[in-house]
Every structure is written in structure tokens, then in C-alpha cells.
Amino acid sequence: MKVFDWIVQLMGIALALAAAPVFLGWVNQCRAWLQNKSAPSILQPYRGIRKLFHKDAVIAENASRLFRLAPYVVFGAMVAAAAVIPSIATRLPITQAADAIALVGLLATARVFLSLAAMDIGTAFGTLGARREMMIGFLAEPALLVVIFVVSLTCATTALPIIAERLSAQSFALNPSLAFTAVAFTMVLLAENARIPVDNPATHLELTMIHEALLLEYSARHLALMEWAAALKLFNYACIGFAVFIPWGIATGHAPMSLAVSVILLGVKLMVAGAGLALIETVSAKLRVFRAPEFLATAFLFAVLGLLVRLLLGA
Amino acid sequence: MNALSWDLQLLNTLAALLLLLSFAMLAQRRIVALVNLLALQGTLLFIATLLLAWRTGDHNLYISAGLTLGLKVIFLPWLLHRLIRRLGVYWDTEPLLNITGTMLVGVLVVIFSFGLAQPISALASTATRNSIGIAVAVILIAFLTMITRRKAMSQVVGFLSMENGLFFGAMSATYGMPMVVELGVALDVLVAMLVLGVFFFQIRDQFDSLDLKNFEALKEDQ
Numbered sequence: 001m002k003v004f005d006w007i008v009q010l011m012g013i014a015l016a017l018a019a020a021p022v023f024l025g026w027v028n029q030c031r032a033w034l035q036n037k038s039a040p041s042i043l044q045p046y047r048g049i050r051k052l053f054h055k056d057a058v059i060a061e062n063a064s065r066l067f068r069l070a071p072y073v074v075f076g077a078m079v080a081a082a083a084v085i086p087s088i089a090t091r092l093p094i095t096q097a098a099d100a101i102a103l104v105g106l107l108a109t110a111r112v113f114l115s116l117a118a119m120d121i122g123t124a125f126g127t128l129g130a131r132r133e134m135m136i137g138f139l140a141e142p143a144l145l146v147v148i149f150v151v152s153l154t155c156a157t158t159a160l161p162i163i164a165e166r167l168s169a170q171s172f173a174l175n176p177s178l179a180f181t182a183v184a185f186t187m188v189l190l191a192e193n194a195r196i197p198v199d200n201p202a203t204h205l206e207l208t209m210i211h212e213a214l215l216l217e218y219s220a221r222h223l224a225l226m227e228w229a230a231a232l233k234l235f236n237y238a239c240i241g242f243a244v245f246i247p248w249g250i251a252t253g254h255a256p257m258s259l260a261v262s263v264i265l266l267g268v269k270l271m272v273a274g275a276g277l278a279l280i281e282t283v284s285a286k287l288r289v290f291r292a293p294e295f296l297a298t299a300f301l302f303a304v305l306g307l308l309v310r311l312l313l314g315a
Numbered sequence: 316m317n318a319l320s321w322d323l324q325l326l327n328t329l330a331a332l333l334l335l336l337s338f339a340m341l342a343q344r345r346i347v348a349l350v351n352l353l354a355l356q357g358t359l360l361f362i363a364t365l366l367l368a369w370r371t372g373d374h375n376l377y378i379s380a381g382l383t384l385g386l387k388v389i390f391l392p393w394l395l396h397r398l399i400r401r402l403g404v405y406w407d408t409e410p411l412l413n414i415t416g417t418m419l420v421g422v423l424v425v426i427f428s429f430g431l432a433q434p435i436s437a438l439a440s441t442a443t444r445n446s447i448g449i450a451v452a453v454i455l456i457a458f459l460t461m462i463t464r465r466k467a468m469s470q471v472v473g474f475l476s477m478e479n480g481l482f483f484g485a486m487s488a489t490y491g492m493p494m495v496v497e498l499g500v501a502l503d504v505l506v507a508m509l510v511l512g513v514f515f516f517q518i519r520d521q522f523d524s525l526d527l528k529n530f531e532a533l534k535e536d537q
Contacts, residue, residue, distance in 0.1 A: 174324040176331030297415040301338060304422050309331045312429050313445045 008254060009083065009092040015263070016082035020235035021045035021228065023270050030278030045231055052224035060121045060217055070117030071218065071225040077110040078232040087239040088262045089251040090161035099158040100148045103240070104141065107192075110229065111137050118214040129213025132289060136198060136210065139296035140191045143184055146303035150181045150310055151244050160243050168247040176313070180306035182245045186280075187299035189237045191292070193230070196281040198292050208289060235270075242269050322370050323442055329363045330446040333483060334425070337456040340476055341421050341463075342414050347405055349472050350395045356479050357387030367443065367486060375494050376486075382501050383482070391475060391508055395468075398512055404468055404525055411463045421456050428452040435488065443487040450484030453477075467518055467525040471511050478504050 025042040032039035041047075059067065083094040084103050090096075098106075115130035152158045154177070155166040191198045194211035201211065215226050243250065249265035251258040287295055336356045343349045361383045368376030399405065412420070432448035439447065454477050461473035478500070485492045492500070515525060522529040 174321075174328045176328045179328075180331070180335070294415055297418055298342070301418050301422065305331070305335060305338070305425070308422075308425055308429060309327075309334070309449075312448045313327045313330065 004254060005091070005093050008089055008259065009094055012088050012092065012095075013079060013083050016087060016232065016235055016239075017079065017228075019267075019270070020082075020231040021049060023235050023238065023274055024231040026271065026274040027234075027277050027281075030275045031281055034278055034282040045227070049224045049228055052219075052227070053221050055220040057220035057222055059219075059222075062121065063217075064120055066113075067117050067120045067217075068222070070113045070120075071222040071229070073113045074110045075225045075229045075232075077106050077113075078229045078236065081106045081110075081236045082232060082239075084160070085236055085239045086161040086164050086243050086250055088266055089254065089259060090165050091252060091254070092161075095161050096159065100152070100160050100163070100240075101145070101158055103160065104144060104148070107233070107236075108137070108141065110233070114214055114226075118217070121217045123217065125213045125216050129210055129216070132210045133214055136191050136292060136296070139293055140188045140299070143296060143300040143303050144188045144192075146300065146307055147181045147185045147188065147244075150177055150303065150306045153307070153310055154178070160240070164243040164247040164250050165252055167244070168250065177306040177310035178245065180302045180309065182241075184299045184302035184306065185241055185245070187295065187302070189234075189241065190277075190280065191296055191299070193234045193237060195277065197284045197287050197295060200286050208286065210289075238270060238273050239266075241273070242266070322366055326363060326366055326370075326443055326446070329359050329366070330443075330449045330483075330487070333359050333363075333453055333479075334449050334456075337453045337460075337476065337480075338418060338421055340472070341417055341456055341460050344414075345405070346399060346466070346468050346472075347396070349469055350392050350399065353395070353472050353475055353479075354388055354392035356476060357383060357392070360479055360483060361388055363483070364486060364491075367490065370442070371490055373490055375497075376491050378494065379482075379486075379491050379497055382497070386501055386505065387475070387479065391504075394508060394512065395472065398515060399468065402468075402515060402519060402525065404466065411465065417459070417463050421459060424455045424459060425452045428455050439488050441487065441490055443490075446487035447484060450480050450487055453480030453483060456480075465526050465528055467511075467515060471508070475504065475508070 022042060022045070024045045025040070028044065029039040029042050080094075081103055084098045084106065086092070086095050111133065115133050118126035118130040118133075120126075148158065151163055151167075155163045157163060157166075190196070194201055199210040200208070211230065215223060218226055246269060249262055249269075251262040333356060336352055336359065340349060340352045340356075343352060361380055364376055364380035364383055368374075368380055428451035429448040432451045436444045436447050457473050457477035457480055460476065461470045464470050464473065482500075485497075491497065518525055
């Protein structure tokens with residue numbers, strides 16, 4: 001049984017690795033449709049990554065070892081996060097080994113290395129991107145933590161798999177605190193994944209960019225890993241959202257049938273979430289960078305209101 | 316885990332939404348949107364009153380609900396919109412404190428009022444007693460809205476939102492005030508609104524603006 005657990009766990013990780021670029025492609029495709037453009041193939045992110053792996057890496061002369069190391073650390077952190085999040089099943093060895101706060105720590109590790117690597121070369125754009133990334137991060141992280149605290153209060157645990165199990169077992173009830181935190185979480189997701197109200201994922205070489213500015217000095221396999229890690233990050237955030245707010249269908253046992261159902265449901269949820277994300281990105285305009293703190297303060301406010309309402313009304 | 320009946324769940328949700336709307340009003344820069352939010356707050360209050368009336372079978376609450384609908388959802392927002400059009404004040408200036416700071420103060424206010432309401436909630440016997448804290452928070456946030464605005468118009472909206480909070484508080488604590496008091500308050504608000512409407516024009520004639528900081532110039536020592 002133990003061996004089987006690990007097999008399922010590895011399958012989950014492989015699924016996350018494989019599905020993340022497709023999810024990104026799906027979001028891009030939906031967005032193109034909504035904007036009346038002809039959409040790129042859903043596999044386009046894969047092609048980009050493949051192309052990059054075939055190129056020769058060019059590294060700046062004054063790059064330190066950190067610069068070469070960072071893509072592997074960032075990618076590794078994202079894979080570890082994908083293993084911790086209960087995306088298809090809850091009773092898996094790694095999933096049960098870490099709780100939601102450790103997960104936030106993993107995401108923070110990735111951010112720190114990404115920012116350090118961007119500052120390593122010493123170009124203006126990299127430093128600018130790193131500073132903005134840290135600004136967004138230090139505002140988004142408290143909001144994310146408060147979101148987790150609200151759910152933890154509801155379920156009396158910080159372990160994501162147990163949260164997912166308890167919430168899916170609960171009968172349906174109007175729950176304003178969870179609704180508020182869901183809004184807060186969506187806003188954090190948009191900010192952390194460099195989506196449109198905060199950053200434009202489709203832009204290059206503009207003064208407003210954040211995520212792209214961090215990756216400007218990377219090429220070839222390093223860039224491929226970074227892009228893949230970014231896709232994984234989006235996938236991970238989506239899966240955290242599913243585990244907490246729509247946990248129905250995540251397998252609690254290891255029967256092959258329930259696992260299959262769980263994978264199919266995950267696909268459906270991802271499709272809906274991707275379309276929703278594309279819709280949000282289409283209807284909203286990019287904020288000025290100086291308005292981003294206001295956006296994230298609103299997310300924090302939603303999360304705190306969820307917490308307070310939870311404490312007062314018990315609902 | 317959640318054993319509440321559906322109507323109580325709905326009431327709790329409405330209370331939470333009222334609190335959310337208060338924050339939206341606190342963060343809103345545009346006066347037209349502010350009035351719309353006030354109307355929305357009135358609508359939520361109307362639904363909550365109706366639900367409570369249905370739940371308790373109290374006929375007075377039906378009258379309250381009707382009063383809320385007529386006064387707070389339809390008449391006052393209409394009057395305010397008309398005033399905005401005639402005065403031509405569509406934009407509010409930036410609040411005195413920046414939005415983020417105001418909202419953080421708002422969160423502190425909510426924590427304070429939840430603490431304040433705890434002993435009252437413990438004494439009340441109504442099913443909605445938990446919402447008293449939210450009502451107090453709505454009142455205090457409306458007060459904060461008034462404090463952080465400089466224009467007469469948005470201060471009046473804050474005042475009306477405060478009245479909404481009071482109404483909701485009375486509803487949660489004791490299923491509504493006695494009818495006489497309620498009618499009196501409604502009449503007061505109505506008259507206050509009409510008088511303030513006249514005042515707006517007076518203020519504008521006097522100062523060419525609705526900015527209340529001009530009032531400071533009336534001090535004798537200047």
C-alpha cells in the first residue's frame with residue numbers, strides 16, 4: 001500500500017508538470033477568443049519550452065553562481081509545492097507532510113531566489129522588476145496567510161488535505177466568510193501570477209512589467225525552467241483555490257475509480273477557472289504600479305473581513 | 316458543522332454584505348457611485364427586514380420594510396441624484412487620508428466595534444444577536460466616511476449610511492424599534508435630508524463650492 005501511495009504521489013506531480021503549461025495555454029486561448037483574436041494553440045507554451053531547451057544558454061559575464069542556480073531552485077520549489085497541494089488525492093505521503101503555512105514558505109522561497117537572480121546581473125530592469133516583485137509579494141503574502149487562517153479556523157487545522165476533506169464533507173451552507181476569502185484569494189492569485197490588473201503577462205520591454213523584467217537576462221534552458229515554473233505557479237494557485245473553495249471530488253481514498261473521477265473533475269475545474277481568469281483579464285484594465293498596493297490592500301481587507309465575520313457570526 | 320437554518324444563514328450573509336458595502340463606501344471616490352452604494356445598502360436592509368418579519372411574524376417589521384424600501388431605496392437616492400445633477404458635483408476629491416490607510420483604520424474600527432458589541436450580544440435574546448457587532452461597525456465606518464470626506468455631499472451620504480446602521484442594529488438587537496420611534500426617525504431623516512438639500516444650495520451660493528473646509532474661514536480670529 002505504501003508503494004502505491006508513492007506511485008499516486010508521483011503521478012500527481014507528473015500530472016501537475018504536464019498540465020501546467022496546458023492550463024496556461026488554455027487561459028491564453030480563452031483570452032484570445034474573448035478579445036476576438038485568433039487564438040494560439042493550447043500547446044503553445046509547450047512548444048515555447050521545447051524550443052528554449054534546444055537553444056544554447058547565454059549568460060552574462062558578471063553573473064554569479066546564484067544566477068545559474070536560481071532557475072533550478074525556483075522550479076524545484078514549485079514542484080515541491082505541487083506535491084504538497086492536494087490536487088487529485090488527499091492521503092498522499094508528501095501532501096500530508098507539509099501544511100499550508102509551509103506551502104506559503106515554499107512560494108516565498110521561489111520569489112526570493114527569483115528576485116535575487118534578477119538583481120544579480122545588476123541591470124536596471126532586473127533590479128526594478130525585483131523590487132516590484134518584492135513589493136507585490138510583501139503585500140500579497142499577508143492576504144494569502146489570512147485567507148489560510150480563515151479556512152484553518154473553519155476546519156481547526158492548517159493542513160490542506162484535511163481542510164479539503166472537511167470542507168467537502170460539510171453540507172452546503174451559505175458561508176459569507178468563505179465567500180469573502182474566495183474573493184481575496186482570487187485577487188492574490190491575480191497579483192502573484194502577474195495577471196492583468198497588476199501586471200500584463202503578454203508584455204515585453206515595457207516600463208510597467210514585473211514578471212518579464214525578472215526574466216530578462218535568462219535564456220535557453222534557464223528561461224524554459226523559469227517559464228515552466230511560472231506556469232506551475234499558476235497551476236498551483238488554482239489547485240490551492242480548488243482544495244479550499246471547491247473541494248468536491250478530490251479523492252480521499254486510493255481506489256482507481258475515485259482517482260479517475262478526481263482527475264476528470266480537476267480538468268473540468270481547471271477549464272472553468274481558466275475561462276474565468278481569462279474573463280477577469282479581459283474586462284479589467286491594468287492598474288498603475290502605484291495602485292497595486294491599493295488592489296492588494298483590498299484583497300487583505302476582504303480576507304480580514306472574512307476572518308472577522310467568521311469570528312463574530314460563526315459562519 | 317453549520318447547523319443554522321437557511322433564513323438565519325441568509326441574514327448572516329446579508330449582515331456580512333452590509334459590512335462589505337460600508338467598506339466599499341469608505342473606499343469610493345466618486346459621489347455618484349457612493350449614492351448607488353447607499354441605495355444598495357438600503358436594498359439589503361429591506362431584504363433583511365422582510366426576512367426577519369417573515370421569520371418572526373411581526374407585522375410592524377413589514378411596515379418597517381416598506382418604509383425602508385420607499386425611503387432608503389427609492390426616495391433618498393433619487394433626491395441625492397437629483398441634487399448631484401443640479402449642483403453639478405460628480406466628483407469627490409481625494410479623501411483626507413489615502414484609501415489604503417482609511418481601510419486599515421476601518422478594519423481596526425470593526426475589531427473595536429465587535430469587542431464593544433460582545434456584551435450586548437450576550438444579553439440580547441434574538442436569533443440575530445450576533446449581527447449587533449456588524450451594525451455597530453457599520454455605524455462607526457459611516458462615521459469614518461464622514462470624517463475622511465471634505466465635501467458636504469459625501470458627508471450627507473455617510474450620515475444616511477449611519478442611520479442604516481442604527482436601523483440594522485435595532486433590528487438585530489430587539490427586532491426593530493417601537494413603531495412610533497421608527498416613524499419618528501424616518502421622518503427626521505427625511506426632513507434632515509430636505510433641509511440639507513436646501514443647505515447645499517446655500518453653501519454653494521456662499522462659497523462657490525461644497526468643500527466644507529471653507530467653513531473654517533468663518534472663525535473670528537482670522
